[in-house]
Amino acid sequence: MAQDSLIIDAVRSPVGRGHAEKGVFRDVHPADLLGQCYEGVVQRAGIDPAGIDNVITGCANQIALQSSGIARTAWLQKGLPSSTGATTVDIRCGAGQQAAHFAASSISAGIDRAVVAAGIEHMGRNGFRVHQGTQEQFGQAFTDELRSRYPLVSQGVAAERLADRYGIERVEMDEFSALSHQRAAAAARDGHLGREIHPIDVDGTKIDADQGIRPDSTAEKLAALKPVFSKDGTVTAGNSSQMSDGAAAVLLTSSEFAEELGLRPRARVVDQVVLGVDPVDMLTGPIPATARILERNNLTIGDLDAIEINEAFASVVLAWQREFRPDMDRVNSWGGAIAIGHPLGATGARLLTTIVNRLENTDSRFGLVTMCCGGGLGTATLIERL
16 A cells, blocks of 8 residues: 655755865765764654665765765765665756655655655765766767767756746846845744754864855845856856755655654655756756646645745746746745755755745645756655645
8 A cells, every 4th residue: 555755854964165175064075974964864853773774865976985876885984774775866956856756656655664865965076077077087978979969068058048048137137146145044044944954063063054155145246247158148156056065864754654653744745756858958847847746736836835946047947937927935935056055966855855844934735846957857846744
């Protein structure tokens, strides 16, 4: 018999700048960063980790420090039970969200009863330069045949195309980006972000706050930044997500397991979507993913009490807004990746952590997490607070 997939608890690390010299996690191995989040979610839930059947972790760049099955190595590094299974997954930016999808599916199918779904990315020490350097040394991921079929471009160029397609002006993008910082700063000040953060130990010092939030950010300041991907373009470092270091972990169980242990579930996974879009345009995935999950569950955008759409670029969110016309007070109301940061493989799990907390904070019911992913993928997860 199918089981509900319940979210028992969820934590995330603070998000540090993905900078080899200035990032607060510059000297922390990604396996340790992830492992501390594993410990954090198990401790908050108050369960014996020996009862966890599986760990599924998203990671976008599974090379160098993040190679060799980091889902497993991080679990073992913290001395957690070797009997627990572990799998590392990659659908680029949505990897942490897809980890939760796989966990929920396994629980619903009766295969597992308790799973930690997580995400990790340390872009300061294992980011794009390491990824590109590895390809230059050992071979390119994209073949000539693939490039002849799809004239692939960078995500930044795709973000410029998206802005052009939807008529999104530079000032609108900068205003949205400044608002992201202002909302994140207010959420941090009011203690909302602190409740979802598991402090990370760095050589005896507890790091408990996000590093990238700029409370004094304004559209006027952002307007001074130069375009990055096109001389006359609109996409800048200020209206794009930050490269970051971070991890997150979500504990999901079956309803039967939760009842046996007397656990209080915080939410349940109602539905999930992963689909593909044009890999050249690439960033439009949240639009059909949102439409599909709403249609399948007989909901409208107005039925959603809280929405988290990843701020990979301001143009992604604003294009999605033009399609659905939501109440923007319900969208990313505690800020997003433009302010907090976007540690690729971790962001999906971080957004799930945030959406559960937001639903509880407003005593509301339905939440949606949706993301665009490299290669032309879109994700969506529908959550119901319990």
